[in-house]
Amino acid sequence: MTTKPVLVLGSTGKTGRRIVERLAARNVPVRHGSRAATRPFDWVDYSTWAPALEGVEAVYICFYPDLSVAGATDAIQSFTDLAVSSGVRRLVLLSGRGEPEAQRCEDIVRRSGVDWTLLRASWFAQNFSEAHFLEPILGGELALPVADIGEPFVDADDIADVATAALTQSGHAGQLYELTGPRLVTFAEAVAQIARASRRSIRFTRVSMTEYTGALVEAGLPAQVVELVRYLFTDVLDGRNASVKDGVIRAVGRPPRNFSDYVRETAATGIWNNGQA
Numbered sequence: 001m002t003t004k005p006v007l008v009l010g011s012t013g014k015t016g017r018r019i020v021e022r023l024a025a026r027n028v029p030v031r032h033g034s035r036a037a038t039r040p041f042d043w044v045d046y047s048t049w050a051p052a053l054e055g056v057e058a059v060y061i062c063f064y065p066d067l068s069v070a071g072a073t074d075a076i077q078s079f080t081d082l083a084v085s086s087g088v089r090r091l092v093l094l095s096g097r098g099e100p101e102a103q104r105c106e107d108i109v110r111r112s113g114v115d116w117t118l119l120r121a122s123w124f125a126q127n128f129s130e131a132h133f134l135e136p137i138l139g140g141e142l143a144l145p146v147a148d149i150g151e152p153f154v155d156a157d158d159i160a161d162v163a164t165a166a167l168t169q170s171g172h173a174g175q176l177y178e179l180t181g182p183r184l185v186t187f188a189e190a191v192a193q194i195a196r197a198s199r200r201s202i203r204f205t206r207v208s209m210t211e212y213t214g215a216l217v218e219a220g221l222p223a224q225v226v227e228l229v230r231y232l233f234t235d236v237l238d239g240r241n242a243s244v245k246d247g248v249i250r251a252v253g254r255p256p257r258n259f260s261d262y263v264r265e266t267a268a269t270g271i272w273n274n275g276q277a
Helices: 014-025 046-053 072-085 100-110 134-139 156-168 187-198 209-218 223-236 247-252 259-267
Strands: 006-009 030-033 058-061 090-096 115-121 141-144 175-178 203-206
Touching: 006 014, 014 030, 014 058, 014 156, 046 072, 058 072, 058 156, 072 090, 072 100, 090 100, 090 156, 100 115, 115 156, 134 141, 141 187, 156 175, 156 247, 175 247, 187 203, 187 259, 209 223
Parallel strands: 006 030, 006 058, 058 090, 090 115, 115 175, 141 203
Antiparallel strands: none
């Protein structure tokens, strides 16, 4: 187990927050990688990188907003170079499953000259409860530009377990883990499960990409975000990821969490009933 700090980038995000909790529970020194941290880290402010990396042995790299956006490859290259020159000896990259741009970032980490582990994931189960799908679900309708394609939604807790193991244990260097849930679930099926578990009437509606991105523009989202959404719902959700993989069991020796278990446990918190459990 490392006695030097582990830097967790995106430490307030869905995966980062969980990794921080797990490292702390193991008494591993943690350095938060966020703009609000004691030593702030900001992907767009290079001056924050070196202080955040000082004395660090391992880093969880979670790039915001996504490895597919313009400039991500340059940022990952610059960060990787600086991390290695600062003495980091282990890099764990959260990558995008089925994203060629993300795989170029993987190649950068592979060539770093230090121990590396790659975690490929796509759509998180927690997108329905901790991200942009929550508000429309509370409103009773989730409208998305997605066909009837199955997605092996991966639980953020599974990603955190694998990342924590890769950051603190031997045996994960040089490994690529594709992280998925154990079965395919369409977005319509996911919403139906949430509706049953929360005992509410929630509809799933398929809309065109033009309608969806138009609504995002009207809501004032930046052009880069709108383009990212377009990419994720067209290129990434075209069926290329409609398969389950064994990354979770290979990494931590147990099967991945079922989406139905996530739904049942999340519904019990009351999050889909405006906090009324």
